[in-house]
Each structure stands twice: as structure tokens, then as C-alpha cells.
Amino acid sequence: MTAVAFYALGSLSVLAGLSMITRRSPLASALSLLTLLAALAGVFLLLEAQFLGIVQILVYAGAIAVLVLFVLMMVDLDAAAVRAQAPRAGSLAAGVVVGAAITAAVLRVVLALPPAPAAPIPADSVGTARSVGAVLLTGPLLYPFEIVSLLLLVAVAGAVALAKRKV
């Protein structure tokens, strides 16, 4: 049952990811991104990481993807104009280089993972509200976490300052 759900959600997220980067219509791309995020949230839920799964929907699907859609509606990209634009060799090469770098970084982490743990992980030890909170707010990650929050706050204040000046 869990395996079936896992493979269904996994293939759905891969398909949605592919469709996101291959679609020419920006709206279809954004909706594929949304599907991908929802499918990943489902994978988190399967792993009993309820907090991570729900936050994935709340933050990424509920806020960030909405923002993407918002911007698309505001600028109203002409799908025909986008289609007419052939990808340039320079941007293609840049994409390959950056993509390869990211893939290498992810692979390094994945390959460094220990093989499957001997005993199953207790259901409520990873990805619940309590465990995530303990890691982020009481453990060694407290300072990095707070510094990132501060950085985001500065970014928001900067955006407001920039937007205000124009009016």
C-alpha cells in the first residue's frame, strides 16, 4: 500500500518536474510546479514527516507558487512570443553548467548517506513539529537559522524600501 503510493507520487513528481521545464506556456509550467510540490508533500506524509509535508503545502504551494502565478498574471507573458524565441547557445551552455553543478552537489550528499538504517526510524522522531522545532530552535542550528531569518527580514525591508521609492 505504502509502496504503491510512493511510486505513484514519485512518478507524478518526476513527470510534473519534466513538464515544468518543457512546457512553453508559463501558466502550464507554474501549474506543473504546483503539482510537483503537492506530490512531494505527499511523499513527506508517507514518511510520517507530517510537519514537513504540511509546511511544504502551506509555504511552497500555498504562498510561493501563488506568488509565481501572480507575477505571471501581472506581466502576461505572450506565449506565442516565448515560443518564437529559440534557445540561444550561450544560455543553453550556462544551463548545462549550473545544472551539472547542482546535480553534483545533490549526488554528493545522497551518496554520502549511510545505507538503509538497521532498525526502522521511530514514527515521530523526524519531521514532526516537535522534532523540527527541537533541531532548529534548541540545537546547534539555532544561530544559522536565526541569521537566515534576519537575512529574509532584511530582504523584505529592502523590497518595501525599493517599492516605496517609485511611488
Added chain:
Amino acid sequence: MSLAVLLAAKAVVLVLLLLNLVPLLVWVERKASALIQDRVGPNRAGILGLRFAGMFHNLADVGKMLTKEDIVPAGVDRLPFVLAPALGLTVALAAAAVIPVADVWSSGGRSVPLQVADLDVGILWVFAVSSLGVYSIVLAGWASRSRFPLLGALRSAAQLVSYEVPLALAAISVALCFGTLRPNEIVEAQGDLVFGALPQWGILLQPVAFVIFVTGALAETNRLPFDLPEGESEIVGYHVEYSSMKFGMFMMAEYIHVAVASALAATLFLGGWQVPWLPTEALRTHAGPVLAGLGAIGALGGAAALAGALRLPRGVTAPRSRDALAIGGLGLAGVVAGLAAAATGLGADLGPGARATVAAAAQALAFGAKTLLLCFGFVWVRWTLPRFRYDQLMRLGWRQLTPLALANLVLTAGALAALGELSR
């Protein structure tokens, strides 16, 4: 396998309950607006001479919605256009999955939680799922390929995204007070007494959060005084290109959102399924008297219906004679059934299963009463307050409610830390 069957049964019951609440709420809305505006309200539609105070207008509406021509304008983005109303309805229904209607039913080693999904982060689930409701509106506006729906969708999406912030902050300060995000545990904690007398309901611990939550809920459900997304008569909203049942689905989603928001507010602030001063154990040990009390309430309701029927003009040719007969008959049946239940409660010796069922029924009734009371509050506000202007709406959300909710959250956290409650 029986677990899956039980789960499916609970989900079906929940969806049916919510869907059937829609016509009831529409009826309450119409009759309450009539009451407030000193009118009679709808009372014409009838079946076989039965009118039930305008209740059948909803059936007529459904017939109208389903049989009207379903227009999909030329030039729309077909798939998102068709998907948008269905998405809105689905999301509204799914949000209710984590709300418990009564304490866990348990007897003889078996226990059944009376909610569809008992999530560790249930409160966040409601917010996560209902935040997806924005997509229904944005897609509807976008797919219509027309200026006005697009503008309406942008306006509505901005409103929904803005008011989610104070709403969630208010709910988080309640969760902080009870130290959990699991809805059933939040409700359980509200059964404790403060000062040895008052039940520790969320509204008592977090009155400011309650005001913020209800205000935010009004905005999230697109109800007056925040109904700019719809603005039935004046403003062109995101769904002007929709017709027939697709339009109906947007309306249904709105009423289901009202019901879910009321249920969540009852869960967080009004003690959920708690019967005041009667914890689950007490309800189970005194199941007999509790059943008698429920029977007495039912009998009283039946008597009221009977009295109302007797006040209608009598005689075969009188305009509402069949109504009088039907309502009177139902009232009489209610009196008999209520008295029978009362007699059973006082006389018979109930087994543990029956005791748990009686306790769950009492709690479900308490929860339903609280939820419907809040629903009526929504209706009452709609017919009492005028609409906000868009800039006023945004100012209220960002400049007043959000800072207030933040301050409330920080104060709550500070007070709890000072009391040493946070180290648990």
C-alpha cells in the same frame, strides 16, 4: 481492511454532512436576512402543498443551477476554466478532515477517533489546504481570458493571502497556550477548569486571538463586510464568466468555507466537542441521565414545533394546512421519541458500548450547536455591516490585524515562558 472501510465511511459521512449543510445555511441566510430587513422571506416554493417555511426554495435552486445552459465562453483556457470551481469545492471539503466532532469512541479495547484524519499538525492542515483555495480563484480569473474576471481574481487573491497571516497567527497563539497542534488534544485541554469554575476555553485564554480569528475568517470566506471578491450586485468578481452549476460550485464552496471556519473556530476557541463541566468520563459514567437530558431536549423541540403548527390557520382549505399537519406530525413524533429516549436513559442499564455512544452523541451535539451558532454569527454580520472599500480592507489586514496578532503571539509566548509552561 476494516480500518480502510471505517476511514472511507467517516470521509463519506463528513462530505455528506458538509454538502447538506449548504442548503441549510442558504435557507438560514434567506430567512435571517428577511427577519433583519423586516420581510417574510422566501415562502412560495412547495412540494404537494408542503412549504416548510421556504426550505424547498433550495431544491428549486439546485434544479435551476443544474438545468441552466452551461456556457463555456469561446476563447477561455478550457482545462483550468473547468478545473477551477471543482478545485475550490474539493479544497473546502478536504479542510474539514481533521476536525474532531467528538472524543475518541472507545469500548472494550476498540477505539475509533471521530474525525477523518488525526494528524499531529491538524491545525496546520486546515490552513495548508484552505490556502490552496486561492488557486481556484486565480485560475478562474485567468482562464476566463477577460479583463474583469482577471482584475477580480487579483483583488480576491490579494485579500485571501493577506488575511491568512493574522488568521494563522491567531490560531498559533491558541496552539501555544495548549502546547499542541493536534485538534483533539486542543479540545481535550479545553475541558480543564480555570479558577476551579470556568472551563478553560480558548476564548477565555485568548480573547484577542478570537476577535482576530473571526475577522480573518470573515475575510477568508469572502463574506460581508469583506465580500469584495463577490460583491453580488456591484463589483464584477472572478466568476462573471461562469454559469450554471460551475457558478453554483463557487457558491457551495463559499458556504462550506463558512461551515469549516465556524467548526475550526469552535474547536480552537469554544471548546470543540466539550460539553461544559462534563468531561468525557463523566458523560460515560452518567450516560443514563445524559440520554434522558438529550431526550428531554428533543421532546422540547418537538413540543415547540407542535405549538408552532397549532398556531397556523386550521381547516382543509387554509393556505398552509398541509404544512401545519406535517410540522405538527413531526413535532409529535419528536416529543414521543424524546420521551422514549428519556425513559430508556432513566430506566435501562446501559452497556459500555452504549455509554460511549451516548457520550459521543452528546459531544457531537454540543459541537454542532457551537458550530451552527458561529455560522449564524456569519449570517448576522452579513446583513448588519456595510462593505469595506478595498484600501480599507488592506489597511485593516496589514496595518491593524497583523501587528495586533503578532503582538498577541509575542505576549502569549512571553507569558507562557514566564510561567515556565514552554519547557514541556
